[in-house]
Amino acid sequence: MKRIISLLICSALLFCGCQKENKPDSQTEQEDGITILQTGEQIIAQMFAMDTFIQVTIYDTDLSGEKIREAMQSVRTMESIFSATDPESELYSLNTSGGKTTAVSADLRKLLTFSTEISQETAGCFDVTAYPLIRAWGFTLDTYRIPSEEELGELLPSVDYRNIELSEEGVCLLNGAKVDLGALAKGYTGDILAEQLKNIGVTRAVISLGGNIVVIGQKNDLTGWKIGVRDPIVTSQNIGYLEAGDCHVITSGGYERYFEGEDGRIYWHIIDPKTGYPAENGLISVTVVGESGMICDALSTALFVMGEENAITYYQEHEGFEMILVTEEGALLISQGIADHFTVYEPDREVITVCKP
Numbered sequence: 001m002k003r004i005i006s007l008l009i010c011s012a013l014l015f016c017g018c019q020k021e022n023k024p025d026s027q028t029e030q031e032d033g034i035t036i037l038q039t040g041e042q043i044i045a046q047m048f049a050m051d052t053f054i055q056v057t058i059y060d061t062d063l064s065g066e067k068i069r070e071a072m073q074s075v076r077t078m079e080s081i082f083s084a085t086d087p088e089s090e091l092y093s094l095n096t097s098g099g100k101t102t103a104v105s106a107d108l109r110k111l112l113t114f115s116t117e118i119s120q121e122t123a124g125c126f127d128v129t130a131y132p133l134i135r136a137w138g139f140t141l142d143t144y145r146i147p148s149e150e151e152l153g154e155l156l157p158s159v160d161y162r163n164i165e166l167s168e169e170g171v172c173l174l175n176g177a178k179v180d181l182g183a184l185a186k187g188y189t190g191d192i193l194a195e196q197l198k199n200i201g202v203t204r205a206v207i208s209l210g211g212n213i214v215v216i217g218q219k220n221d222l223t224g225w226k227i228g229v230r231d232p233i234v235t236s237q238n239i240g241y242l243e244a245g246d247c248h249v250i251t252s253g254g255y256e257r258y259f260e261g262e263d264g265r266i267y268w269h270i271i272d273p274k275t276g277y278p279a280e281n282g283l284i285s286v287t288v289v290g291e292s293g294m295i296c297d298a299l300s301t302a303l304f305v306m307g308e309e310n311a312i313t314y315y316q317e318h319e320g321f322e323m324i325l326v327t328e329e330g331a332l333l334i335s336q337g338i339a340d341h342f343t344v345y346e347p348d349r350e351v352i353t354v355c356k357p
């Protein structure tokens, strides 16, 4: 499975700018599971972490493999903080603290503080306390099932971001609340990894963290990187591509994780915290583009839950991000800041530019 994912991601990255197929001059894999491949034109670092395949393609070929390896290890550090399922993780300790105030690291505090802010701003469409619902649907451990309405009803009272109480001493989870950072931890990890890479001198690179892409610098003096956006219906192909530099491009899609219930219906992993059911508000994919991976990741999930109309209103009332929405009818809504930089493959597809008032 990892191998298949690895091949898929490699082809996505080829599209991002490395046109030539190069034989590695050297390849090293160590016990830490990080592989570094060096060719004359690029250095590729790969690892499996956070339940996903991660690949970094660096075009500053004079950099040392060891320094890149150290930067990649920051992903493991983030995983050891944010995993909801690893009994050794910091988040696991918080979730099992039984409502006691628990001291937390700066990274966990940052994500929890931001999460409560964005929950408030998105009227609870984004809510990191949705964990009991996500678990009930089996998305945490791939043990998919359809919970009864009664079961979901019993879980809903603990799902409320206001149950996260932050103080100088630490964090207290009230009313049996439990946290899942799956909607923004990868985005934040992209921020940390990009920062570490820049610190060691990387000026041109493409990071792929599951469905999240981070580009550092420009592809070359004339053009940005070409970043494909997956077609949420025919997932083996892209709907089009964005040309951009120095940004995060993060997609939330129902197709990324779902199961078919015994009733023949499709249930996906993005949950409406108000109903307890998978969010079905007319959107099947949301891509958010911006400078902060943490913000883009949280917003991609939140706008998916909001649905088309509310997502447009949210865009019009907020600054600092651009978006590409795909509706269940297959229409593409592209925000004005990136509309001229996005190429749509199918000439017949309905494309609407979303403008600020």
Ligand code: AMP
Pocket (backbone or CB within 6 Å): 125, 126, 127, 128, 130, 134, 139, 180, 181, 182, 183, 184, 251, 252, 253, 256, 269, 270, 271, 272, 273, 297, 300, 301, 305
């Ligand atoms: P993403 O792919 O970034 O949209 O994140 C989806 C993941 O976020 C899911 O697998 C859940 O772990 C979690 N999640 C699902 N629904 C929500 C929600 N409404 N608010 C916050 N996190 C959620």
Ligand code: MG
Pocket (backbone or CB within 6 Å): 182, 183, 184, 252, 296, 297, 298, 299, 300, 301
């Ligand atoms: Mg997200």
